[in-house]
Ligand SMILES: Cc1ncc(C[n+]2csc(CCOP(=O)(O)OP(=O)(O)O)c2C)c(N)n1
């Protein structure tokens with residue numbers, strides 16, 4: 001993965017779009033006055049005639065993209081994740097998802113990663129909205145390599161795709177990058193038999209840290225990267241529930257309606273085991289530096305360890 | 320009826336002080352939006368120190384005039400004005416955008432005394448202001464609602480939905496001010512999404528329009544008085560401004576929309592502001 005290691009996801013996304021644009025003349029890119037942040041500015045510089053910055057008018061952008069997709073082009077729609085849901089929401093539901101249009105939606109600055117701008121710019125409900133839409137594929141990459149693969153797959157796949165993109169540099173996860181990225185298939189990054197840590201996005205890295213911490217406490221934790229939240233790899237989750245008997249779900253999102261909800265829905269039906277949720281707990285966050293926010297709002301590896309201990313307790317009480 | 324010489328000097332002095340405080344604050348926290356705060360300095364200062372009836376001791380006094388910062392990213396300049404007014408201690412400005420601060424990156428009505436509706440996501444402020452104006456009218460209250468919009472911001476469709484509603488209901492106790500600095504985040508407004516003839520647009524939507532130099536406190540003041548006199552329709556004051564006004568290397572540059580300020584840049588800016596150009 002030379003060249004992209006450790007880079008910010010949004011930068012990798014921008015560079016990958018440029019690469020894809022070279023061989024695929026049908027790719028067009030829309031932005032709504034945040035091209036420098038989304039990094040689509042790179043595409044705009046490379047292919048100015050296939051780049052449309054429509055100004056601060058997100059709803060119009062999404063609806064135009066829906067229209068252009070019906071002519072055989074492959075539009076990428078770009079804005080902050082919070083505006084993707086809140087401003088583009090109607091055209092995404094009523095045009096893109098309803099008609100299963102070939103539109104790619106890239107929401108950047110996901111989770112708390114736009115930390116200083118504050119709660120108005122954080123995006124902790126986008127997974128809930130996107131995964132409630134029929135026909136929508138929801139992808140949340142864990143690192144630079146995932147991001148690149150996800151962008152490529154978004155072009156290959158015919159239909160609506162939501163890419164959830166993080167703002168900051170993110171550490172590479174070697175155990176993640178030596179496995180192929182297959183749409184709809186989770187990746188087991190670390191084996192374990194006592195509990196499964198299911199994570200998505202940047203929380204995958206933190207789950208790996210948590211597993212190491214748990215090991216020093218004598219707990220063998222499995223780590224699964226669910227990069228495709230929809231369609232969900234329910235089969236893998238069922239196996240994990242069966243084999244480890246307990247699950248912690250970790251995501252940089254509200255604990256309501258995100259990956260936690262998706263896993264609970266699947267596990268509750270297929271193979272119920274104790275489950276805990278690491279995420280933002282029904283509150284607006286606030287401005288602050290990113291690390292401090294993660295600590296205050298419960299999103300560190302330590303929080304995953306604590307949640308794992310809760311699950312192990314419940315497991316013990318049952319046995 | 321206009322501003323006296325003395326008041327004009329006082330307001331200009333405050334603007335100078337506020338620009339300096341803005342630079343100090345944004346430099347110290349290394350985050351926040353300088354460009355749109357600087358273009359709005361005279362507008363916010365004139366409103367809070369000459370026009371609006373507010374009570375810092377009682378921020379929720381029901382007859383207070385309201386100010387809606389629709390372009391919420393200019394929050395630092397609003398906070399500086401509120402602190403000077405006495406809504407909260409000036410020392411708190413140092414906590415801007417930091418964990419546990421009352422001063423959020425974008426205005427949060429729940430956290431900061433004196434802040435009206437929470438803003439940040441662009442485009443919602445004008446509608447909110449019209450709702451406040453309508454509420455005042457229905458209840459026979461005398462307060463005014465002022466709302467400051469960005470010129471990139473008015474690309475949002477909802478702004479024009481609000482424009483129609485304001486005209487239909489004759490919400491003349493709302494005064495909108497457009498910070499027409501010609502620059503948005505990605506570049507000049509004319510390149511990103513041209514607005515066409517802004518004055519003609521608002522007129523055709525049924526609004527009174529006034530035009531001023533948005534860096535002249537006396538013009539801003541006069542135009543607001545004129546807006547108060549105009550009845551039956553809402554008024555928008557088109558304020559011609561310069562993004563980054565007062566710091567020459569920031570002026571008119573979209574790069575300074577929301578960029579951290581380096582030590583050398585800070586020092587150069589302060590020298591220029593102190594020198595008074
Ligand atoms: C709905 C929405 N889209 C995008 C943004 C990101 N954003 C923040 S400020 C800004 C540019 C604003 O330009 P303008 O309204 O002209 O403000 P000013 O020049 O006065 O700073 C953008 C795109 C946002 N805050 N809200």
Ligand SMILES: [Mg+2]
Nearest residue numbers: 470471502503
């Ligand atoms: Mg502007």
